[in-house]
Amino acid sequence: MNNKTLKITMIGLMAALCYVAFTFMQIKIPTPGGATSFHLGNTFCVLAALLLGGVPGGVAGAIGMGIGDLLDPTYVIVAPKTIILKLGIGIVTGLVAHKVFHIQRLEGKKLYQAVILSTIAGMLFNVVGEPIFSYFYTTFILGAPEKAAKALASWNAITTSINAILAVIISSSIYIAIAPRLQKNGILKQLAPKD
Template identity: 50%
Template sequence: MKNRDNDKVYKLVLTALMAALCYVAFTFLKIPIPTPGGDTTALHIGNAFCVLAALLLGGGYGGVAGSLGMTIADLLDPVYITSAPKTFILKLCIGLIAGFVAHNIAHITEDHDSKYIVKWSLIASIAGLGFNVVMDPIVGYFYKNYILGVESSAAKIMATWAAGATLVNAIVGTIVVVVVYMAVRPVLKKAGLFMKIK
């Protein structure tokens, strides 16, 4: 029983840490890109920490970390505050998808050679961030057009620019995730902090 409580505390602490990393990566390490429609998109690696959390903790915890960190970042930035509800949903989905691929399909926390782990952490990252590349502009268009009431042509322009930035973010984020996960995994194992996700 005590071990389970320790696991829960460890997962909560690591989730909070990953949420903080998502927040910091988006708030302080982004490159804002103004769009012709008067909106702003950004190049950032915040989503990478959402996927990394999903690989380390499972999809649910990873999704929550990304949702909380990135939504708080949106809420505290007047430029992105209206995007917060959309951000919460999309980041949760990124974590759930990446975690599902990594743990339910590939079982990456079990003993495998490093080639297998690289391959499946890459596939899981592509699945989660690829979902975002497709859905962020689509959800963004409908959200801006039907919820926020932005004129249709302006919403299309904003969605197009956001799609380009999201693709770049996904490519860079995938590389960051695989490199960091492969570096952190043996360290956590050696320290006895690596968790097997079922």
């Protein structure tokens, strides 16, 4: 399998994992301005960015969770917001992981630190961006009353923070566990972006 085919296949696989984790590993919370949820979708968006780079990882998250939104009547109206934010998570995580730390060259304690800091960067983008973007999207695009939009943004801040903590722990652990094996058989070199 050539490098391009492997990368496209991995984007599809990671998008599917994002979809499943977002859709089936979710607890919905209704608010006056719409719904928010606890979910594990961001975990695989971040993992995709660590494995594939920022844009491919963000595309996987945007596709997987975007489809999740489009197929759920509760979330269909916020699909554009989801697609933008998940793409952002991937880009920030991948940028820090591959352009700042060059994680594909690291091992041991330095790899662990770089992976954890990269995942924190991506999830920090989401923790700040989700409530703010949600407020403006709900108010100006969807036309919800300001009070309802503020309620949704407040709940989004809570759920997004918990989702972020879970994503950092789980995605970092998975990457650290599988990276040596992927490195050893040469797959990681084929997946990771070039320096």
